[in-house]
Amino acid sequence: MTTMSSAGGTLAIRARVLTYHAHPLVEGAQGSHRYVEDGLVVVRDGVIEAVGEAVDLLADLDPAMPVADHRPHLLMSGFIDPHLHMPQSQVIGSFGTELMEWLSKYTFPEESRYGDPAVSDAAARFLMAELLRNGTTTAVAFCTSHPQSATSFFTEADRLGLRMVGGKVMMDRNAPDALLDTPERGYDESKDLIRRWHGNRRLSYAISPRFAPTSTEAQLEATQALAAEYPSLHIQTHLSENAQEIAFVAELFPWAEDYTAVYERYGLVRPKALFGHCIHLSERERGALADAQATAVFCPTSNLFLGSGLFDRDAALAAGLRTGIATDIGGGTSYSMLTTAAEGYKVLALRGQKLRGHAAFYMLTAGNADAIGFGDRIGQVAPGFEADFAILDTTATPAQRRRAERVETLEEELFVLMTTGDERNVAATYANGRRVHVRDVAGELPARLDQPAAAQGFAGGLQDGTAQER
Ligand code: GUN
Numbered sequence: 079m080t081t082m083s084s085a086g087g088t089l090a091i092r093a094r095v096l097t098y099h100a101h102p103l104v105e106g107a108q109g110s111h112r113y114v115e116d117g118l119v120v121v122r123d124g125v126i127e128a129v130g131e132a133v134d135l136l137a138d139l140d141p142a143m144p145v146a147d148h149r150p151h152l153l154m155s156g157f158i159d160p161h162l163h164m165p166q167s168q169v170i171g172s173f174g175t176e177l178m179e180w181l182s183k184y185t186f187p188e189e190s191r192y193g194d195p196a197v198s199d200a201a202a203r204f205l206m207a208e209l210l211r212n213g214t215t216t217a218v219a220f221c222t223s224h225p226q227s228a229t230s231f232f233t234e235a236d237r238l239g240l241r242m243v244g245g246k247v248m249m250d251r252n253a254p255d256a257l258l259d260t261p262e263r264g265y266d267e268s269k270d271l272i273r274r275w276h277g278n279r280r281l282s283y284a285i286s287p288r289f290a291p292t293s294t295e296a297q298l299e300a301t302q303a304l305a306a307e308y309p310s311l312h313i314q315t316h317l318s319e320n321a322q323e324i325a326f327v328a329e330l331f332p333w334a335e336d337y338t339a340v341y342e343r344y345g346l347v348r349p350k351a352l353f354g355h356c357i358h359l360s361e362r363e364r365g366a367l368a369d370a371q372a373t374a375v376f377c378p379t380s381n382l383f384l385g386s387g388l389f390d391r392d393a394a395l396a397a398g399l400r401t402g403i404a405t406d407i408g409g410g411t412s413y414s415m416l417t418t419a420a421e422g423y424k425v426l427a428l429r430g431q432k433l434r435g436h437a438a439f440y441m442l443t444a445g446n447a448d449a450i451g452f453g454d455r456i457g458q459v460a461p462g463f464e465a466d467f468a469i470l471d472t473t474a475t476p477a478q479r480r481r482a483e484r485v486e487t488l489e490e491e492l493f494v495l496m497t498t499g500d501e502r503n504v505a506a507t508y509a510n511g512r513r514v515h516v517r518d519v520a521g522e523l524p525a526r527l528d529q530p531a532a533a534q535g536f537a538g539g540l541q542d543g544t545a546q547e548r
């Protein structure tokens with residue numbers, strides 16, 4: 079097995095470069111992005127050193143620097159998936175039910191297998207490979223309640239040099255015995271994993287109480303203690319996804335004025351606390367989450383598949399509630415953030431809200447980075463940011479090539495890409511400045527990748543623009 083995690087890569091990448099530094103719904107489409115038609119991104123030791131016009135940057139480039147030429151593809155920041163479940167790759171598409179029945183009938187039995195290292199190692203390897211095939215370079219993941227599952231997750235993320243966030247789920251009631259920990263064990267096992275993994279290279283631990291119905295008040299108290307000991311860690315859980323779930327929470331916590339109040343009571347509503355779904359929130363709840371600088375995570379394919387409801391993005395925006403968009407594999411049905419954005423568009427359309435191309439790609443990159451509190455290091459193609467990229471071929475299929483004949487603007491190109499796109503559009507993926515995925519299509523990505531600048535004729539004599547001919 080190769081080890082790629084040590085040092086970050088050094089290279090330059092030539093492509094159409096697109097990046098976002100602000101929310102298009104706040105700053106407008108033009109004021110929120112930078113687009114360089116013939117761009118170059120220079121990466122040193124896994125960090126972006128320069129971004130600009132290829133013709134300018136190539137003039138000064140070290141002749142020994144490898145240059146990967148991905149023209150005419152788009153280079154964007156690698157996608158970020160702020161909510162998914164590592165152990166649910168074999169649950170996707172389980173038929174015909176709503177959340178609570180889906181959990182007990184399919185999901186909990188499947189998750190019960192993950193104490194076995196062979197099962198969880200295979201799942202972690204599959205997950206990372208599948209994410210990279212889809213251009214996703216960072217995810218925030220629930221593992222199972224078995225510490226082994228988190229060990230498998232972090233080991234594989236580290237091997238690949240990925241920035242990943244994950245945690246062992248804490249759950250001590252309303253599930254099969256094989257999945258239950260106890261308040262003490264949930265605390266101790268989480269703490270061991272934090273000590274072992276958090277802050278190692280690009281890995282972060284997320285304190286992960288599954289959701290209020292599967293934790294006793296004693297466990298929520300233990301979670302509160304852990305969260306207080308580690309105030310800068312992520313917290314991930316679920317909130318207000320489905321009517322039965324909300325009714326069950328009201329039964330289990332009769333003292334709570336609403337679902338959010340349960341998490342507030344135990345000190346779990348704070349910056350970098352990520353709440354999956356948040357569909358049926360009251361104004362009070364949105365306000366409380368926003369005031370605490372917590373994050374709501376919109377999971378459109380899951381919400382449609384499980385019939386959970388339609389996320390209200392505009393209400394979240396109006397409340398000042400930070401929002402991410404995620405796959406929620408395996409309630410969600412696709413690993414593709416392109417498909418996720420397309421389904422997000424449809425959910426919002428049913429609410430009379432709109433998601434345009436620039437706003438969608440902002441959400442998948444800088445928006446999701448901000449939503450998980452990593453807006454200072456990933457999600458933008460700009461100097462100082464980590465070198466995680468998705469290389470996107472916007473005309474990968476015959477249908478897309480035909481459609482492209484009528485496309486006139488970048489906004490249109492992006493909107494068609496998200497509406498019709500999936501992993502076939504991901505020509506390559508880079509993480510930590512290293513190429514970690516290349517699309518397996520005959521004739522694609524020829525040998526000109528990674529040739530030294532000198533061999534490509536980039537060094538010197540650029541005044542006549544010869545570099546652009548490669
Ligand atoms: N709520 C608690 N656990 C889960 C889960 O695994 N998936 C979804 N969609 N919702 C949950």
Ligand code: ZN
Nearest residue numbers: 163316354406
């Ligand atoms: Zn979930």
